[in-house]
Every structure is written in structure tokens, then in C-alpha cells.
Amino acid sequence: MFSLKHSLSACLVLAYSYALPTLAADAAAGAEKAAMCVGCHGPNGKSSNAQWPNLAAQQPAYVAAQLKAFKSGARANPMMQSMAANLNDQDIENVAAYFAGQPAAKAGGDPALAKTGAEKGAMCLGCHGGQAQGNGQFPRLAGQHPGYLLTQLKNFKEGTRQSGPMQGMAGTLSEDDMKALAAYFGSL
Numbered sequence: 001m002f003s004l005k006h007s008l009s010a011c012l013v014l015a016y017s018y019a020l021p022t023l024a025a026d027a028a029a030g031a032e033k034a035a036m037c038v039g040c041h042g043p044n045g046k047s048s049n050a051q052w053p054n055l056a057a058q059q060p061a062y063v064a065a066q067l068k069a070f071k072s073g074a075r076a077n078p079m080m081q082s083m084a085a086n087l088n089d090q091d092i093e094n095v096a097a098y099f100a101g102q103p104a105a106k107a108g109g110d111p112a113l114a115k116t117g118a119e120k121g122a123m124c125l126g127c128h129g130g131q132a133q134g135n136g137q138f139p140r141l142a143g144q145h146p147g148y149l150l151t152q153l154k155n156f157k158e159g160t161r162q163s164g165p166m167q168g169m170a171g172t173l174s175e176d177d178m179k180a181l182a183a184y185f186g187s188l
Contacts, residue, residue: 023058030098033177036083046105050147056169059134062095075161105143109183113146117184119178123169124185130175132185140188143160149182 034045038054043049045055055063069075071084071092087095109117125131127138134140141149155161157178158169173181 001022005091019102025093025097027094027097027101027112028095029091030096033087033095037095040079043064044102045099046102047145049125050107051151052144052145053100053148054105054107054144056102057133058099058140059136059138060093060096060100061136062134062139063099065137067092096102106188107143107145107186109146109184109186112180113180113183114187115184117180117182120181121184124181127165141185144182146179146182146186149185150178153178153182 014180025102037045040049040052041055042049042052045058047054066075067080067084067087068089070077070080071087073081084092121132128141129135129138132140132142134142152161153170153173156163156166157169157173170178
């Protein structure tokens with residue numbers, strides 16, 4: 001017969017044997033998977049086309065969350081849904097780690113608009129980080145293409161891209177405000 005001591009020991013052994021280890025993200029493996037991203041997002045995640053975002057130095061939690069949203073269909077984009085469909089959770093974490101480790105891009109922006117945007121940008125920094133570098137689930141805005149940022153702000157305002165806080169924030173912005181903010185964050 002087992003004693004209480006043996007029963008506790010057996011429970012601990014079983015608990016440890018069923019625990020799944022959490023694998024750390026592997027940026028090198030992510031680089032291999034990210035090769036399919038170069039066509040749109042550019043080498044090392046630095047896009048040369050304002051239609052697509054820079055992924056270089058992007059928050060890994062944000063990249064992972066967006067890839068998972070594309071994969072599940074929660075975020076609609078036929079191209080990204082097909083790209084994410086073949087990634088498993090570990091692949092997603094690896095790709096996110098790879099892009100997070102790349103040097104940041106700097107897209108630029110109209111200097112006059114950027115100055116106006118700097119005056120308005122403080123409302124964004126609470127979530128997106130003091131230098132707009134991103135903050136966990138909140139993406140890096142610094143160095144993004146102003147055209148991309150403007151499109152996303154319009155999508156949030158119109159409701160074609162869903163996020164309660166961003167829809168609320170974008171809903172208060174005029175077209176001129178959005179252009180100024182986009183230029184400011186692109187210039188950082």
C-alpha cells in the first residue's frame with residue numbers, strides 16, 4: 001500500500017510528466033520563415049512600399065497577435081490570411097522574434113505636418129510607448145510609412161479594422177489630424 005507520502009510523490013511525478021515545456025522563440029528559425037515576407041515587407045522587415053508596414057523592430061507580441069488574427073480570420077486580409085495559414089504557433093513566435101530583433105526603419109514624413117503631429121501625438125504615447133516604439137500588444141508607430149499609418153487610422157475610424165480603443169481614438173480625429181500624426185510617427 002502506498003502511504004500519503006508516496007501518493008504525494010506520485011502526484012508530483014505525474015504533474016511534472018504532463019507539464020508541457022514552453023519553447024522560447026527562435027529568431028534564426030524565424031528568419032527562415034520570414035523569407036516569404038520579403039516581397040511585401042522588404043528585406044529585414046523594412047518595406048519600401050507605403051502600402052505595407054515595416055516589421056523591423058516591431059513588438060513581438062503585436063506581430064504574433066496579428067499573425068494569429070490573420071490565421072483565424074479575425075483580421076481580414078486575403079493575402080495575409082493565406083500567408084499565416086501555414087504557420088503554427090511556434091513559427092509565429094519565431095517570426096515575431098526575428099522581426100523584433102531587426103534594426104528599426106525610418107520612413108520619414110512631411111516636416112511641416114510632422115511638427116503639427118508632434119503636438120497631437122502625446123495622446124498616442126500612453127499605449128504605444130514614450131517614443132512610439134511600441135509596448136507589448138501595442139505596435140511600434142515610429143518609422144512606419146505615413147501612408148500606411150493614415151490608411152490604418154481611416155480603417156479604425158470607419159470600422160473596417162476593429163479595435164475598441166483605436167476606433168474611439170480615431171473617431172475623434174479629422175483627416176488633417178490623421179495626416180499630421182502619420183507624418184510625425186513616420187519621421188521618428
